[in-house]
Amino acid sequence: MHTLLDALRFIGHNGALPSDPAAPTLLHLTLQMLWISGVGIAISLAVGLPIGAWLGHLRRFSFVAINTSNIGRALPSLAVLAIGDAILGLGLTVTEVALVILAAPIVLTNAYVGIADVDPEIVDAARGMGMSGWRILWRVEVPLALPLLFAGIRTAAVYVVATATIASLAGYNGGLGYIISDEQSYHLSGVLGAAICVAALALVVDGALALVQRALTPRGLRLERDLRGEDVDALVPVTAISPS
Amino acid sequence: MSVLAPAGVVIPTFGGAPSSYACERANRLFCPDWVSKNWSSVLWPALRQHVLLCVVAVAIGFVISFALALLAYRRRAVERPVILISGILYTIPSLALFEILVPFKPLGLSDRTAEVALVSYTLLILFRNIVTGLREVPDEVREAARGMGMTDRQCLWRVELPLALPSIIAGVRIATVTVVALATVASYICDQGLGVPILAAIQDGVFKTELIAAGGLAVALALCADGLLVLLQRALTPWARAR
Numbered sequence: 152m153h154t155l156l157d158a159l160r161f162i163g164h165n166g167a168l169p170s171d172p173a174a175p176t177l178l179h180l181t182l183q184m185l186w187i188s189g190v191g192i193a194i195s196l197a198v199g200l201p202i203g204a205w206l207g208h209l210r211r212f213s214f215v216a217i218n219t220s221n222i223g224r225a226l227p228s229l230a231v232l233a234i235g236d237a238i239l240g241l242g243l244t245v246t247e248v249a250l251v252i253l254a255a256p257i258v259l260t261n262a263y264v265g266i267a268d269v270d271p272e273i274v275d276a277a278r279g280m281g282m283s284g285w286r287i288l289w290r291v292e293v294p295l296a297l298p299l300l301f302a303g304i305r306t307a308a309v310y311v312v313a314t315a316t317i318a319s320l321a322g323y324n325g326g327l328g329y330i331i332s333d334e335q336s337y338h339l340s341g342v343l344g345a346a347i348c349v350a351a352l353a354l355v356v357d358g359a360l361a362l363v364q365r366a367l368t369p370r371g372l373r374l375e376r377d378l379r380g381e382d383v384d385a386l387v388p389v390t391a392i393s394p395s
Numbered sequence: 396m397s398v399l400a401p402a403g404v405v406i407p408t409f410g411g412a413p414s415s416y417a418c419e420r421a422n423r424l425f426c427p428d429w430v431s432k433n434w435s436s437v438l439w440p441a442l443r444q445h446v447l448l449c450v451v452a453v454a455i456g457f458v459i460s461f462a463l464a465l466l467a468y469r470r471r472a473v474e475r476p477v478i479l480i481s482g483i484l485y486t487i488p489s490l491a492l493f494e495i496l497v498p499f500k501p502l503g504l505s506d507r508t509a510e511v512a513l514v515s516y517t518l519l520i521l522f523r524n525i526v527t528g529l530r531e532v533p534d535e536v537r538e539a540a541r542g543m544g545m546t547d548r549q550c551l552w553r554v555e556l557p558l559a560l561p562s563i564i565a566g567v568r569i570a571t572v573t574v575v576a577l578a579t580v581a582s583y584i585c586d587q588g589l590g591v592p593i594l595a596a597i598q599d600g601v602f603k604t605e606l607i608a609a610g611g612l613a614v615a616l617a618l619c620a621d622g623l624l625v626l627l628q629r630a631l632t633p634w635a636r637a638r
Contacts, residue, residue: 155498226576227576227613228579229576230611231610234607234611236603237601237603240601241601313488316490319490320580343494343498354487
């Protein structure tokens with residue numbers, strides 16, 4: 152328990168290292184980590200969302216769309232990083248590639264399932280009103296699929312933060328991994344302090360995305376959900392989630 | 396205290412004493428000779444430990460989740476807190492959780508710590524799938540069982556649980572794959588499993604063959620476990636295929 156108190160003190164001192172005054176601060180490393188994860192999430196969204204949404208709109212290739220994520224989920228992140236290290240060498244590139252390989256399938260599958268599961272009668276009604284395919288996707292299917300879209304994005308984001316931490320074991324020394332992989336200088340209390348920051352970062356990212364989701368949900372849908380008293384989290388399909 | 400102790404790994408020393416294998420000295424992408432030479436001393440023990448870590452974690456996680464799920468099935472008030480707590484545990488990145496658990500006295504740098512963390516990751520998935528499976532049993536089926544004179548207990552074991560089986564096995568499948576992946580990270584604190592050769596290879600100047608061999612084994616193990624559980628699911632629920 153002493154270590155735990157020391158770890159909290161370490162956080163309180165912003166990660167100051169007595170033996171090395173030039174060491175980066177905890178805040179700096181946390182922001183760097185946020186940046187690395189942000190880039191990974193952005194690329195995963197750019198890859199996963201359009202493909203998943205379009206396949207869902209066509210309501211075809213469900214086998215491919217769902218099994219991508221099944222395989223993506225099965226891949227151990229440290230193993231992906233290890234194989235990446237062997238092929239590409241250590242560094243930020245491997246980390247980002249691994250982040251995208253692991254996170255994009257989650258985004259893709261949730262986007263697919265969310266949009267393909269929109270009530271076909273609603274889509275027919277939209278078509279009957281003369282909407283084009285593009286407008287149906289954008290104005291009808293995406294808003295209705297928002298809970299699942301965001302379930303995927305939130306899961307992927309937490310996954311990315313976790314994997315960015317593991318990247319410190321696999322040779323990329325940026326972000327909070329800088330502390331976690333350097334136990335000799337930081338001792339267990341420093342490593343633990345950084346670990347607590349990682350956990351907090353994951354929870355904050357998840358919470359922030361929940362707020363974004365709430366802001367993006369059209370007011371009518373929000374009201375309906377409040378009336379039903381349904382928890383958005385409950386809509387995550389268990390086939391499409393995974394931690395790291 | 397060094398967490399990463401490459402235990403008895405035969406690694407060619409780059410530039411130091413000459414290795415007997417040219418391929419390893421050059422650190423080419425994959426040297427089959429190294430794998431066959433180190434299979435029984437490095438890779439096979441790691442694979443065996445990895446499987447054991449995972450089986451124990453899923454088994455303990457299943458027992459806990461099953462008990463909690465039955466409780467939540469009878470008393471709805473239990474469901475919310477369990478989902479909340481296991482959901483928070485699930486969100487904590489694995490490396491962080493492993494390290495946060497280390498200072499607690501009975502745990503320390505041991506496979507017990509690894510198991511506690513691994514079990515905590517299975518809870519949300521297993522609990523939610525078991526409860527969902529039980530809730531989705533149609534009311535008519537339940538009433539028919541009651542009408543045949545079954546007690547609550549008989550109804551649970553002979554009607555509700557068998558019908559919930561697809562959802563339960565789906566949960567076991569996800570939990571298993573998740574644990575196989577996380578157990579590689581567990582090697583950072585407990586010197587067991589396929590993470591050990593991976594971490595050793597990185598520490599020893601990115602020894603590519605070992606990275607590919609151990610990483611490949613971990614990926615293969617995850618995909619095999621997933622595939623085997625799909626087969627189990629089909630074997631246990633023949634009626635699901637007929638639909």
